Amino acid sequence: MKRKRVGEEGRFQIFGNIIMILFSLAAVIPLVLLLISSFTDDSALVRNGYSFFPEKWSAYAYQYIFTSGNSLTRAYIMSFVLTAVGVVVGLAITTLLAYGLSKKFLPARGVITFLVVFTMLFNGDLVPTYMNYANVFKVKDTFFGLLLPGLLMNAFNVMMMKSYFVSGVPDEILEAAYIDGANEYQTFLKIAFPLAKPIVATIALFIGIGYWNDWMNGYVYLSKATHLYTIQNLLNRMMQNIQFLQQNSSTISGANTGLASIPAVSVRMAMAVCGILPIVVIYPFIQNNFVKGITLGGVKG
Amino acid sequence: MGNLSPAPLPLPFRERREKVAVIKEKKLTPAKRKALIKRSIPIYIMMLPGLIYLVINNYMPMPGIILAFKKYTAKLGIYRSPWNGLKNFTYLFSTPDAFVITRNTILYNVAFIIINLIFAVAVAIILSELTGKLKKAYQSIILLPHLLSAVIISYLVFAFLSADNGFINNSILGPLKKDPIGWYDNAKYWPFILVFVNLWKGIGYNCIIYLSTILGFDRSYYEAARIDGASKWKQITKITLPLLRPTIIMLSLMAVGRIFYSDFGLFYQVPRNSGALFPVTNTIDTYVYRALIEQGDITKSAAAGVYQSLVGFILILSANLLVRKLDPDSALF
Numbered sequence: 001m002k003r004k005r006v007g008e009e010g011r012f013q014i015f016g017n018i019i020m021i022l023f024s025l026a027a028v029i030p031l032v033l034l035l036i037s038s039f040t041d042d043s044a045l046v047r048n049g050y051s052f053f054p055e056k057w058s059a060y061a062y063q064y065i066f067t068s069g070n071s072l073t074r075a076y077i078m079s080f081v082l083t084a085v086g087v088v089v090g091l092a093i094t095t096l097l098a099y100g101l102s103k104k105f106l107p108a109r110g111v112i113t114f115l116v117v118f119t120m121l122f123n124g125d126l127v128p129t130y131m132n133y134a135n136v137f138k139v140k141d142t143f144f145g146l147l148l149p150g151l152l153m154n155a156f157n158v159m160m161m162k163s164y165f166v167s168g169v170p171d172e173i174l175e176a177a178y179i180d181g182a183n184e185y186q187t188f189l190k191i192a193f194p195l196a197k198p199i200v201a202t203i204a205l206f207i208g209i210g211y212w213n214d215w216m217n218g219y220v221y222l223s224k225a226t227h228l229y230t231i232q233n234l235l236n237r238m239m240q241n242i243q244f245l246q247q248n249s250s251t252i253s254g255a256n257t258g259l260a261s262i263p264a265v266s267v268r269m270a271m272a273v274c275g276i277l278p279i280v281v282i283y284p285f286i287q288n289n290f291v292k293g294i295t296l297g298g299v300k301g
Numbered sequence: 302m303g304n305l306s307p308a309p310l311p312l313p314f315r316e317r318r319e320k321v322a323v324i325k326e327k328k329l330t331p332a333k334r335k336a337l338i339k340r341s342i343p344i345y346i347m348m349l350p351g352l353i354y355l356v357i358n359n360y361m362p363m364p365g366i367i368l369a370f371k372k373y374t375a376k377l378g379i380y381r382s383p384w385n386g387l388k389n390f391t392y393l394f395s396t397p398d399a400f401v402i403t404r405n406t407i408l409y410n411v412a413f414i415i416i417n418l419i420f421a422v423a424v425a426i427i428l429s430e431l432t433g434k435l436k437k438a439y440q441s442i443i444l445l446p447h448l449l450s451a452v453i454i455s456y457l458v459f460a461f462l463s464a465d466n467g468f469i470n471n472s473i474l475g476p477l478k479k480d481p482i483g484w485y486d487n488a489k490y491w492p493f494i495l496v497f498v499n500l501w502k503g504i505g506y507n508c509i510i511y512l513s514t515i516l517g518f519d520r521s522y523y524e525a526a527r528i529d530g531a532s533k534w535k536q537i538t539k540i541t542l543p544l545l546r547p548t549i550i551m552l553s554l555m556a557v558g559r560i561f562y563s564d565f566g567l568f569y570q571v572p573r574n575s576g577a578l579f580p581v582t583n584t585i586d587t588y589v590y591r592a593l594i595e596q597g598d599i600t601k602s603a604a605a606g607v608y609q610s611l612v613g614f615i616l617i618l619s620a621n622l623l624v625r626k627l628d629p630d631s632a633l634f
Contacts, residue, residue, distance in 0.1 A: 013432060013433070020427060027443045027446050030460065033461070034456065049467055049468060049470065049472065093354055096348060100347055107337065107338065116355065119360075122363070122610060122614050123362070124362025125609065126602065128366055128368060132362045137357070232452045272456045287444065
């Protein structure tokens with residue numbers, strides 16, 4: 001009897017591991033193809049297509065990117081600056097609002113909570129949002145066009161953080177600090193904020209990934225200011241140009257002159273690799289926090 | 302953390318202690334109310350930046366939805382343009398677009414909900430039963446695609462599907478002596494491609510909640526079942542799945558509440574905005590976007606947007622009501 005059960009358990013372990021290895025391979029293989037393509041000689045790429053076993057290896061694409069002082073370096077720096085500013089500002093306003101909402105004694109707490117939650121249910125949609133930012137706040141073709149619309153703070157993060165303050169930061173400690181003579185700012189900075197570090201890290205991560213991956217703000221709000229492009233905008237623009245030329249190649253006689261402005265396939269792949277690189281590099285360090293965050297707020301997401 | 306005893310007071314700060322006590326009372330005398338308000342002011346100041354952002358980002362655009370009921374001219378602006386009744390909507394619904402985008406949005410979401418559910422639960426169950434050290438690694442690896450931007454994903458898909466250089470045409474169909482396929486010109490493949498890409502991107506994310514729920518189950522059920530000689534399959538179907546049912550229902554209801562919204566990046570970037578694919582890739586979100594940015598037809602875009610917001614609002618509200626009936630703790634509000 002016992003022997004049979006061990007056998008079944010063993011079979012399940014083998015079966016489960018095989019399935020998960022397949023899923024893991026499926027998750028990674030496209031990235032590997034991208035990486036290999038970026039190290040493939042361009043003429044081999046054009047001849048044989050994207051391949052896991054390139055005919056000829058080459059690091060030309062990376063040489064090109066890092067030596068020719070092109071738009072990639074600028075876009076890369078832009079992405080880092082945007083992400084850093086977005087995380088710092090977004091985290092600050094999210095944490096402060098959530099902390100306030102967690103104060104049970106606060107007059108009008110219910111009303112303010114409702115105002116926050118309501119934004120999860122109903123929004124002004126793309127057109128009014130666009131007109132508001134473009135016409136009222138004039139963010140078009142400025143850094144604020146990348147920073148402000150949508151990404152800085154969202155109700156979901158606020159509510160997640162609020163429930164952490166309510167359950168994870170005991171009221172008694174905060175009240176004790178207050179009784180000891182700390183003012184509200186000190187209580188927040190010295191006691192509540194350090195105690196909330198796990199959730200702060202998670203929210204910072206959510207905001208940071210949101211900014212790093214965003215292409216939509218640049219797409220909508222940057223029309224002339226291409227010097228403000230982030231890496232995502234740059235990649236997006238290249239893809240569009242290729243698509244445009246392919247769809248119109250029969251009608252445009254000077255297609256070749258247009259093609260010259262689009263970098264070689266391997267260079268495009270190398271740029272995409274650069275776009276993923278920061279995420280892959282920090283991923284091992286952040287994935288625990290990330291999983292925890294999703295679990296915390298998950299049911300409500 | 303809740304059972305921490307109150308910190309002992311080093312000195313009798315009587316005044317402050319009274320203020321704390323005041324806050325816990327329901328009925329306030331004017332003097333006490335004043336103390337309360339005085340204490341609340343710093344908190345309001347702390348909340349102010351966040352609230353200002355909500356006003357700018359969420360509340361100021363809201364009145365703009367009246368645009369959908371106006372005959373808009375840029376010169377007059379939203380508020381001074383003349384009213385147009387429901388004409389923008391009758392125009393929208395008289396085109397075949399309205400039906401196509403509604404159908405696409407709903408059908409894709411239904412497919413996503415069902416397929417994502419099956420795979421997420423299956424992966425969560427497998428991960429929860431695995432004993433080796435690799436478990437954690439699997440979970441991290443399958444979550445990775447969730448962190449990639451839509452632009453990057455479109456590059457990855459393009460590497461496989463590009464007509465000239467794509468991996469599938471060159472390295473799979475080529476050696477099989479099959480004709481290359483113009484993936485980006487043939488609409489019939491795309492429902493499958495999009496469902497697949499969505500699954501690939503979301504599986505690591507979707508299984509997390511199920512996995513953490515399963516890990517929270519009382520292990521004694523399983524021990525009892527094992528002693529009674531229940532097979533692994535029996536344990537999964539008779540213990541894990543029934544216990545998981547409330548979570549499955551909750552998450553699915555939440556997803557149904559968002560059935561009128563689509564992942565803009567997935568439907569816009571991954572098919573590379575290819576016109577030939579619009580019949581199967583156009584959703585309400587991409588339609589609103591294209592009408593605004595590519596066609597500059599502001600009222601059409603606004604009408605479709607309001608259509609989405611209103612129906613979406615009703616759906617989210619009803620889904621949440623249902624969830625609150627079933628399990629008040631999982632409700633959004």
